Amino acid sequence: MKNNNKKSFNLKKFLKQYMFFFITLILLGIIFIFRHDIGLKVINSVIYSSREIILVLPPIFILIGLLDEWVSKETMIKLMGEDSGIKGIILSFFIGIMTVGPLYSAFPIAEVFIKKNVKFTNIIVFIGASSAIRVPMFLVEISSLGFKFALTRLFLNIILVLLIAYIMSSLLKQNDITAIYEKVIKM
Amino acid sequence: MSNYIFNILIYLIAIIFLIISFVKNRKKTKQALIKAWKSFQNILPMFLGVVVLIAIVLSIVDTEFISRILGEKSGALGVLLASIVGSATLIPGFIAFPTAAMLLQGGAGYVQIAAFVQTLMMVGIVTLPLEIKYFNKKAAIIRNSISFILSIGVAYLIGFILGAWK
Known part of the structure; x- marks a missing residue:
């Protein structure tokens, strides 16, 4: 009986976790019914990007695991925590621009940062740098849009990333930020 | 092209750190891999949903x-x-x-x-x-x-x- 209870609890959790995925699948099903051709296009694109993602994710998660295990909370707080100052900002920025993988691969890295008590504005700097100015993408940008365009965007984005972190930290109250940290630690 | 170079680079970095970690402390390395897997499992359902959603948007x-x-x-x-x-x-x-x-x-x-x-x-x-x-x-x-x-x-x-x- 007890075992049974546990099972039904897990099923509920499973359904909750996969809810979003199921909704997208239903959406895909509806598209497929009305437009076979577009449905096939979507499936092809899902297979293509899944393959890309499966290829890049393993090293990212291995590095996340190693970071989590080897670098102590104290060290992370010293490097990027509340009193890390400009050094913390620069470090967050550089880790951000070196991120690889899909754009959203920054989120699981942010998860470890939160667990290690990295300062919130530094995490936003990291997310911003990781989305706006990645080194591999910068190289593609130079080759396709030219040096002037890429360099101007790079320069403006350095300011933009810092500005967004500053605005966010002033718009969010301290208890909002604490709530995020508490939630992520439970994850 | 540069994208592939960076992907290979990140694999190399991960492998090198993994080997160093393994030589230094096997138990910690095992823990790290378990944590890596857990963190992956945590995000997997959302990843799947996002991948399908992106594909739908890009088809239009x-x-x-x-x-x-x-x-x-x-x-x-x-x-x-x-x-x-x-x-x-x-x-x-x-x-x-x-x-x-x-x-x-x-x-x-x-x-x-x-x-x-x-x-x-x-x-x-x-x-x-x-x-x-x-x-x-x-x-x-x-x-x-x-x-x-x-x-x-x-x-x-x-x-x-x-x-x-x-």
């Missing part, structure tokens, strides 16, 4: 659609449309930049192209569920809204600077 908003929007409409309306399309889609850089270059040659303006590229990277409507999972609704919505507004500002600045820098 394809290169042809983007070039139609960015090619025809110029001026402020063009910038706004480019920003909306950029926010709603998620295209990897090695596809987005060459596409943007093509559009530029096709006659689209710098400001529109910059707005598209900028929002493509900074604003993620399809990845919003993922962002909410890691932060929360308020933080995710604030970050994306500020990014949207400032991206348009950056696009105009890029247009202005490139116009002056000849």
